[in-house]
Amino acid sequence: MADAGHNDGDDEIAEVDPEGSYCRYKEPVGKGRFKTVFKAFNSQIGIDVAWSKVSAESNHLSEDQLHSVAKDMMTGLELDHPNIIKCFRCWEDEEHGCINLITELFTSGNLRQYRNMHKHLDLKAVKRMAKQILRGLQYLHSMSPSVTHGDLRCDKIYVNGHSGEIKIGDLGLATLLPYRWEEHEGHKGAFDTSVDVFAFGLCMLELITLKQLDPQHCSDWPKLLQEVPDDEARAFIAKCLGPSEQRPTAEQLLADPFFTVRKEPNKLGGGGDGELNASGKNLAALPLDQGGAAGEKRRADDALGGPGAEPEVGSGEASIAVGRLKGEDYEFVFSAKTAENKLHFQLTMLGVTKPGEENQLKRDIEFVFDPEADTADSLAGELSQQFNLSPTDTEICAAALKEYLAKELGSEAND
Template sequence: MDFDSCEVVEKDPTGRYSRYDEILGKGGLKTIYKGFDEVNGVEVAWNRVKIEDVVQSPQQIERMYSEVHLHKSLKHGNIIKFYNYWVDEKKMTMNMVTETSASGTLRQYFKKHRSVNVKVIKKWARQILQGLHYLHSQEPPVVHRNLKCDNVFINGNNGGVKIGDFGLAIVLQQPSAAGEVLGSPEFMAPELYEEEYNELVDIYSFGMCMLEMVTCDYPYSECKNPGEIYEKVISGVRPVALDNVDDPQVKEFIEKCLVPASLRLPASELLKDPFLSAESPKELVSSSLQSPNLIPKQVSLPQSESHSMDSDKKKISVGRCTRSMDGAPIFSTQEFQRFTENKEFTLRGKKKGDNTISLTLRIAEYPCGQARNIDFDFYLDSDTAVSVSEEMVEQLDLSIKDAALIVELIDSMILKFIPSWNSEVSSIRKANEPKLELDAIDSHYLQCFQEVLRRREEAIEDATKRWLAKKISAM
């Protein structure tokens, strides 16, 4: 890449995100440029769409914004992250900043690297299904409706894949004319054409993605036009490529995804399929980490260490210990772990004095393999598990569910060192101290300020919607 391609040509209204002139790709009605997040120092994808191409009525404006908000709310290790959006009124464009992928789309990747064995395809399949399971578990369920390998992105450095171009791919479409159906016909379930469907249409598309991974070609490539594909799909005729799949287990798994909707299994059940089971001890450990329940950690313990686990298998404690003069064990280091659907939380602690516990929190995301370590001191005379977790949520972009889990871990850790410690009693007792009173005041005004910002954003958005509606009416 030459020097000119690194020149910044545009910035977002906040000045945080920069856009380069380098095009990463084009899809449907949007152009994707390389961008840069100056706060975190990472590359991003800057998606730009011309509003006049996607919105022709006030109702579509509302739908566009609702889908943007939906995408921004989704947080999962196998879903492309959505960072920010805004409308450029001068250029009449909608701009969206999302996570970028190091190696492009999954289709680009396996077309480039054709010698991929079945074990790798299983790994990709598990990750896609984990993303779909997350989407389908939302209330109400989020249906992608355009899943294909062109909309799945991969990091070639660690093999992690993420689903992208959902939600917005539905909104950012021109209104369908009579007889037209939105999406890619090769990957569309028969019931989509009847417009009565549920989230299981994504499972059908996933099956076609599997076929695409195995054959490195689009399903129904033997057809000459979309109309011919449509006739075969609604008639239940399978792609010719399916007959060319030599591995009977692979073929059987794909066929499970292509059965009629009433017989089709959800993502949660397909993840349990023997075909996707791990094949090595390392894979077994990695696969077990996807369970929302706690899995015992495999550790090698010296003689001076103990390994205990609660009967409900929701917590484990691993720690080194010494013995006091009366023979009672005194733990010097402790470790607790919890697992969510796509994260592993490990909290290690060591007492530094009468009032301080040194803690290290490790958050690992699966299956992408990314991990963060946060070192901090917990002061028994001033900190609470809730206050510490709130700071982490703000700084690390964690969910409320993650925060609750961190609170539980910290409380468990403190109680292990100090069985008589009570976080609620401690908080009440400290409430009369000047420092905590000031902190409470700061927290209150921060909440008020955040509420003002939220209302300001809503007011700006409402004003933009009214302005767009007038513009559209004048077209």
């Protein structure tokens, strides 16, 4: 592994990856029991990333154990979900006895830090956080074979404070988990997905009560649960913390009535507007509804044709105005109708024809948008990944949806 600190005259750079794409800086930005995290930079794309190092020496790992940890961590490269930290690269450095993992960088830190900085939090905001965590767990648990995080805590969940986006991190440490749980009587033996549900319940309890709770040190949770002021929240958390054989799955929790929209305000911690984004708007970039809560699935169909008529979305519901913006490669046409406090959207992406092109590409995408949990930027980001949108079209798609939502939410507020 190259040491770039003196080769290019930049004293801040400690090393680069074997392929020369990532530069790691010297100063760590975080440290846990198993790993140290540094800020790094992707010089080819031009984005900041996180570079984690797991040392064999500091973790007292044999060579075989280090190989096992590397194998565990490399499974993260195969995961692709809006609520799971994206892993870009992972390799074992046998010369220095360590494993290197490069992932997304979340500048607002972990959920524990973020919650402690923002003590006035609305229950509605906690629900938004909870749904994102559950979507991530549902994705992991639905894989074949299912993936159990095994060490889910608020400091293993990361936040983008500018967008409200939440992602589960620190996966793939199955070999190291016995060290974490060696003194805990309740989690000896095999792990299954119910362990993650229990840990999620503790995360919820911590978000509401501001009392730090880790699965390894949580003997006081029954008493703390009684301090939850909201009856429905208390009942919801109790389901997660019940006996393992009675705990609901992440998918079942997403469909729980706890996530039904309430009309009355409900504050936690003494007030505040409860929104997650720094601008104070309602349009924080939360992940697109994956269909978990109500079982809806987004359908994407590609077809060649002209603009055509406006697509119909359901029947018997109040019609909502269409939003339309033209981008670099696509024109984005949004239409929606309301049902059960959710917006049932159809987005038509019309390809911008270029000289010599006779046919216009048309893509129709249906999805359910829950104002309590979903917003614009992550929708645009997911569409960008799915359809390889240009940066310009990604921004325009988000802007079109934001403009529509701002108008719609504003009209509701004035009613």
